[in-house]
Amino acid sequence: MQALRILLAVLFSWLVAVSGAHADPLATQDKAKQTWQLLDYLAVDYGGAVRDGKVQSASEYEEMKEFAATAVQQLAALPSTPALPELKRQATALSELIAAKADAKAVADSAHSLAAALVKAYPFPLSPSTPPDLARAKVLFEANCAACHGATGRGDGPLGAKLTPPPIAFTDRDRARSRSVLALYQVISQGVAGTSMPSFATLSDEDRWALAFFAGTLSHDDAMRARGEQSWGRDATAKAVFPDLAAAATLTEAALSERMPPDTARDLTAYVRSHPEVTITANGTGGVGLARARLQESLAAARAGDQANATRLALSAYLDGFEPLEPALRARNQALLTEVENSMLAYRGALASGKLEQADATAQKLDYLFAQVDTELGRIKPSR
Numbered sequence: 001m002q003a004l005r006i007l008l009a010v011l012f013s014w015l016v017a018v019s020g021a022h023a024d025p026l027a028t029q030d031k032a033k034q035t036w037q038l039l040d041y042l043a044v045d046y047g048g049a050v051r052d053g054k055v056q057s058a059s060e061y062e063e064m065k066e067f068a069a070t071a072v073q074q075l076a077a078l079p080s081t082p083a084l085p086e087l088k089r090q091a092t093a094l095s096e097l098i099a100a101k102a103d104a105k106a107v108a109d110s111a112h113s114l115a116a117a118l119v120k121a122y123p124f125p126l127s128p129s130t131p132p133d134l135a136r137a138k139v140l141f142e143a144n145c146a147a148c149h150g151a152t153g154r155g156d157g158p159l160g161a162k163l164t165p166p167p168i169a170f171t172d173r174d175r176a177r178s179r180s181v182l183a184l185y186q187v188i189s190q191g192v193a194g195t196s197m198p199s200f201a202t203l204s205d206e207d208r209w210a211l212a213f214f215a216g217t218l219s220h221d222d223a224m225r226a227r228g229e230q231s232w233g234r235d236a237t238a239k240a241v242f243p244d245l246a247a248a249a250t251l252t253e254a255a256l257s258e259r260m261p262p263d264t265a266r267d268l269t270a271y272v273r274s275h276p277e278v279t280i281t282a283n284g285t286g287g288v289g290l291a292r293a294r295l296q297e298s299l300a301a302a303r304a305g306d307q308a309n310a311t312r313l314a315l316s317a318y319l320d321g322f323e324p325l326e327p328a329l330r331a332r333n334q335a336l337l338t339e340v341e342n343s344m345l346a347y348r349g350a351l352a353s354g355k356l357e358q359a360d361a362t363a364q365k366l367d368y369l370f371a372q373v374d375t376e377l378g379r380i381k382p383s384r
């Protein structure tokens, strides 16, 4: 039933948004956000409706079908762009999967990839512009949320006991695995119609993000965070999967578990959500800055006739500066990614064959490309 209420809430805000100004960029952002939220719920809740090709709950299954149909309709109402036909095709494919009672993973993957394509085509902020203040969130949580969700988020606050449906327990590991911080932020911002979960739109955007990160930490314990911190310090791929705040806000533990052992995914998530600022200091736009700096140093070494150092610095520009940004860039601008990779290759080639002029020209082009990467990665972060 939770699904139905969310559907109603989404439909309602959708009607409000549609009745507003046409092609207003903010209204478009809101529509895209709501469709994203719908797809996210579909990915999380479908597993409760169908298992092993069999319907577990007829009413929930009906809701899932309706969700997918609504996503198709909502896409049709977005302003037309070159990406829209492909999004519509994906939404139809998702409906067909659900009609065929496909397994939960196939549906979740399809819903998530459509959601990712949607945010790429109709960008909206995926994360706060600065790392959230979790100490402040704790205080806000005690004042605004603990009465229902409980002091430690177990869903057992004094007020919560009397509510139907009951407040969500943020400590529920199974549910938490499939909840992104962005999904929590959306619920906190919009509330859930037909339940006692109110909208906290009166709180500032920063506070809502901080609360979302905080709620996203409550299924973890200190031992997980400590192990996560160790793998963060030791393992370059850990930093590569969390290149920025947007990754910290959008990645679910379930999705991360497909790329590394589930326990490592859990521990890393535990650490990054409780210290989101590390994604900025480790990589962020610092990655581009580092890449540009190393490249200049490399060029200087080449001019001074130190070919070995020039090559080493060029590799460092690529591996330490640029590579951690690749997953984020691949999701947003594959063409630019390829161009940077090819130019880095050309640059190292020029160094190897001692063609200084060519190295110089390629380095200039790369510097320009890196600036574009900066813009591209900053593009769907909030510009406030």
Ligand code: HEC
Residues within 6 Å of the ligand: 002, 005, 140, 141, 144, 145, 146, 147, 148, 149, 159, 163, 165, 166, 167, 168, 175, 179, 183, 184, 185, 187, 188, 192, 195, 196, 197, 198, 200, 211, 212, 215
């Ligand atoms: C009056 C009681 C009440 C208060 C106060 C309240 N909530 Fe809720 N909250 C609920 C209920 C009930 C639900 C479950 C709604 C449903 O069944 O869909 C919920 C659901 C949520 C969810 C969705 C979780 C998920 O996994 O889908 C989030 C996030 C959330 N609340 C955050 C907060 C935060 C943060 C605060 C404080 C700023 C807060 N809530 C205050 C009652 C409350």
